[in-house]
Each structure stands twice: as C-alpha cells, then as structure tokens.
Amino acid sequence: MQKVRVGIIGLGNMGAAHAAYLAAGQVEGATLAAVCDAIPSKQAWALESLGDQVAFYEQEGELFSSGLVDAVLICTPHYHHPASAIHALQHGLHVLIEKPAGVYTKQVREMNEAAKASGKVFSIMYNQRTNPLYQKLRELVQSGELGEIRRTNWIITNWYRSQSYYDSGGWRATWAGEGGGVLINQDPHQLDLWQWTIGMMPVRMRAFCRFGRYRDIEVEDDVTAYVEYENGASGVFVTTTGEAPGTNRFEITGDRGKIVIEDDRMTFWRLRTPEPEFNKDFKGVFGQPECWKCDIPIHGQGGAHRGITQDWIHAIQKGTPLLAPGEEGIHGLMLSNAMLLSTWTDNWVSLPIDEELFYSELQQRIEQSRYQADSSNSSDATVADMSKTFGS
Template identity: 40%
Template sequence: MVRTGIAGIGAIAENYIKLVASGKVQGMELTAFSSRNVVHAQEVAEKYGFHNLSIYGDYEEMLASGKVDAVIICTPHYQHPAMGKLAVRHGIHMLVEKPIGVFSEEVKEMIELAEEKPELKSGVLYNRRACCTFHKVKELVEGNAVGSIKRANWLITNLHRTEAYHKSSPWRGTYKGEGGGILMTQASHQLDLFLWICSMPARVRGFCYNGMERDIQVENDVTIQMEFENGATGQFIASSREFPGTNRFEISGDLGQIIVENDNHIIYNKLETSESEYSRTTSDYFGKIPYERFDFYFNDDENTVQHAAILNNFVDAIEKDEEVICPLKEAMNSLVIINGAYLSGWKQKTLDIPFDYSLFTQELKKKF
C-alpha cells in the first residue's frame, strides 16, 4: 500500500478522498491530511470514515512525519512549485493538481530538483489524458494516420461560468488568486491535450479578453495562434461566456483529417492518396480526393472515472514502475503556452518558444 497524504482539503481534494473511500483506487491508503483549517480537515476525514488519519496544520511536518510515502498537492495554484520542491527534499512521491503552477520559471526549478531524484515518481492531475478518446487520437497521430500535420484547431466554448461562480470565492477571477482566467483554470485541460497530441509550437501569439460580460479581472475569452517548426499552424479558442457552446478539435494533415466532437466521438477521414501527391499529379483544378471515413465512439468522459485512472496510475508508477500519465515536464508545456499567450498579449507581439520566463513573472506581479 502507498501511504498517501493530501495537502489542501478543499473541494478538489474531497473528490479524490471520496474515490479512495469508495474503493476505486487500488493500493492507496490515506494516512494524513495537511490543512490550514485542521477542524475542517478532521471533519472531512470523519465524513469518509478515515478515523485514524493524522491531521497536520503544517505541510512540511506531514512530510517529515514518516507517515506518508506520497502526497497529493491540492492547494492554490501559486503554492504548487514550492510544495513540490519540499516533497522532493523529503523523498516523497508527489501528484500535483493542475495547473502545475503559475510561473514557468518556478516550475522549471521544481522539475530540475525532481530530476535529481529519479527514483521519486511525480505527475500532474490532468485527468483528460485518461480519456480513451484522446488516447485513440494520440495513437492515430503517432501512427501517421494524418501524416505531416498542416493545421490543428480546438474550439472549446462550452465552459460556461456565471457571475455567481466567480463570486463564490474571493480569489476567483483574479490574477493574485488564480494567476489567470479560463486558460489557467478550465481550458488548461484541453490545451494540455492539444500539446500532448500535436507537440509544442515554435511561436505563440495570444489574444486575451478580460472580464467580458463578467465582473472579473482575468480573461474569459481567448484565442491563441501557434506556428510550428514544420510550417503547421494551430489555433486554440476558449470562452466561458457562451451557451451552449462548442467542443470541437480538428487535426488536418497530408494523409487525412481527425475531428473530435464533444470528447467522445472521433471522425477519421483517411485520404486514398496524400494531398500533396494528388495536387502534383491531378489535372483537376478542384480535385476531390477519394477518402474513407471511420467513426469511433467512447463513453468514459466522466471526470470521476478519469480521476480514478490518474490516481491508480500514480500508485502503479510507485509500486510497479509504470510511466506516469502526465509527467511534470509535459504538464509544464501548457503552462509555458499560457504564460506565453498572456505575455504576448500584454506586449502585443508574437513570442518564440521558449522565451525568458522571468519576463512573465515580472509582468504578472504588476497586476497584483
């Protein structure tokens, strides 16, 4: 059994506690909680039947207690890198709630420290990676199903949030509280998948629109334009002020096209001949290339199913040396693009990737 502590006992942590209590995570034993509100932490422990669990008001005291082999970090975004580094220094495996942090330069330091102790397993809770739909998309892309990618677009505008949501906690909708808006919170899942499947771009330009029809400081409507080394282009559009909204991911390549609708339906259009070859050899001005259509349907897009899969994978990584579904380095990719989109928008210019991460830190802190 992997003796596990949880840091930060809020709503997110309670989701994971519930999964362990219901037996959906094999090989994980919850042995400790750390929280600034120890009374609340004790109430949560009792609620789910963890009567002998140790409660700590100090995170590092929990790490040093000898009662945990691993920790799940569910604290506010800004705290993730520092708490991750403490876990490494105490020889504790760690699983970090998304996003991995706010400042890329801090996350980079955490990753470099973690790499000094490769025996420790570490990952990030980007649960959408456990969705069979996107495993299939990644399998298709890596299997050359679409050939060289020409363009990738994700339109994710079904993330509706109301004024009541933003007013539910004083830290919501602020740079000081969350480090950003829809990119840093709701849409970071889709951005992580986009980069996991299509790889990192070479350049990025962000257009972020803050407080659109909502009384918030941060962006709730955003477009990111990306350029890749091979000449491909990408676009990521997210909004939390539309209803019913759209969730559609398209990847177009020389050999075909993949369309993902609503996270559970894949349409794969396989060209009979590559587009480039057809263009060179046909005498037709507007040629319609013959293609075959394949449809794939999945039904595992529930968050609880995916959360359980991530937690079980974390246990198996520790006990069986399996690969972590979302390693720290890969989780940092989406943060780099988020930071880059913000910074390029503020500076009104395209940024090369990577860029000087300290520039983002300086600019964001001006907004506190």
C-alpha cells in the first residue's frame, strides 16, 4: 500500500515533536514529505533535524498546492486551526488538527461543515482517548455496568503554572493571543473525556470563572462549573493553574455504583443490588446496598500522540473508524465556551450555546486585550494576523 505523504503546518513544540516521530518512520504507512512555518529560521532546524528530503515552506498555501502531500497535521496557534484546516480541505487534503479544535464554536462548526463536504479523513489530536484508563471507563459506562449516570465530578487542579511561565511569551494567557486560559490551553483533553466517556453532553450550565485570580493575566485561571444533564444527572468541573499541590480525580456515580479514576488507577465501588431496586424493597431505617470495592485492571499504555496519528493514517488507507473524529472537537469546546459565557452573562447557559452571543462577547475582550501580535512570529499571531502569518 502506498504511503501517505504528510505535511506539518507549524513547527512549534508540538509540530516539531510530530515531525520527529514521522521523520523517524514511527507511523506505519506514513512518510513526512513537507513542513511549513512562517519563521524563516525554522528552515535550518528542519534541515538539521529532518533531513534534506523534507521540503520546507514559509506559507501554508504553497505547501497545500505543492503536490507533495496527501494529508496535513495542523499545529498552528489556537485561533487558526479552523481556517488552516478548511484551507487544506479545499485543496483535497486529509486533515489532523492539534487540540483545541478552535477558540469559539462558530468557527469550528464552519470547519466541520467543510470537512463533511470534502469527503476527506478529518481527525483531532485527542490523544488521551488512547489512554486505557478512559477507554475502560467508557466501556463500563456503555455496557451498562455502572447503570444510569447520576453524577459526574472532575477536579483537575494539577495544572500549576508560575508567573514566569506566563511571562515567557507576550501572547500567553491573553484573549487576542490564545483566546482563553486554563480551559482552552490546559483542559481540552479533560473536557473532551468528560463527555466522551459518559456519552452525553449537559443541557445547561452555571459556571464561575475568575480571571487573573492567581497570576497577572487577563484570562481565566480558576473555574468551577455546575452542569445538568437531560436524564436529571448533575456534574461539577473544577480546574485551576494556581494551586499546589493539585488534584486529578474523576468520579462518576451511577445507580449501580461509583467509579473513581485517580493516581492512574481505577476503582469501582459496585453495588450488589442497583440502588433503585434496593430502595424499593428495603423496609428498614439506615440500611444501604451491599457494596464491593473492585480495583479494575488496566492493560497497556495507550498510543498517545503517535497513536492518534497512526489511527488517522489507518483511516486514510484502510477506511477504519477514527478514534477521534475531528467533528467531535466541538463538544469539549462547547463546554469551555459555555463556562465563559455563563460567567460573562452572570446567568445559566443552555447547550448548545448562543454562538453569536459568545462570539460578540469574545470580540469585546480581544479588542481590549493587552497583546498586540507581531505577525512575523508564528507563535505570536492574533486573529487578524493569522491569514497573513500562515499564508491562507
């Protein structure tokens, strides 16, 4: 089978990492054919690290129309993911985008529509979906082993970031540069897994985001959100970059027990009798269902970033189902957008959100942002500078 010729757009930390394993031949059926970055000096790095067989371009449009690639991996700044993906799809290329899918759902929905119309294989780098812990959780929920979901709780506060981290780039933690804080930068994987593992999205939300609570930044660094689901279940999501030591604990309660993931282990407190059944038959005062504590064995390590890339290549070559379809990137982003919108409006928000209202609120904050981009730097690009920076 002919190898898929892959191009990479953006040679920042993640783009360079993807380029390294592709160039080393660590993805079956794929070969790295070209890379692109708006910083001319990246060409020297590419030549030294990837060899002279990998073509280098400063403009993504040149790479897309070069005829050298069949598929591209998009590793540009957050705001540009949808625009760059649409541009590639219009050139008849398969697309894999880095997370997040974008900054606001309005632009991501346009990207999804373009992907559907293109007929090309479109995936997103949700590498945590390869983690056997979360795959096992999804399996237990889907099989009915946990019963009907009643409550979800995720405390993910082990994202500690110092002021020096934020000071390392003027674009960091700004509305114009990144489009948000902990929700858009650190939490996309958790927000995706929150809905992917249980198989449902909330129907409404009330959230409380605090902006620059712990650091001198303009975006959110502390979030508490309460959600409600169509079946009557509720959930809480708590995250921050300003606490130490942090916690990463995901707890799901169903009417057949409770599953907790913490410290890379899964524990299932399984009820011998489902709670509704016990409640119906029990005639005492303080009784409760018999409960068994089960340590669920987890096998394998997961494929991480390389695993998602391999999954994408297999889908292109063999037509196999994607583990992380690109269209599903909108779900986690919808959750983060809803948290911000609930805070900005100081009110409940229904899901799907009012995308025009969110976009309007976001634009107000971009206009007031302290960051002004230098369009010559690929890591320093605002919305207005994106097309010029990456040649779309």
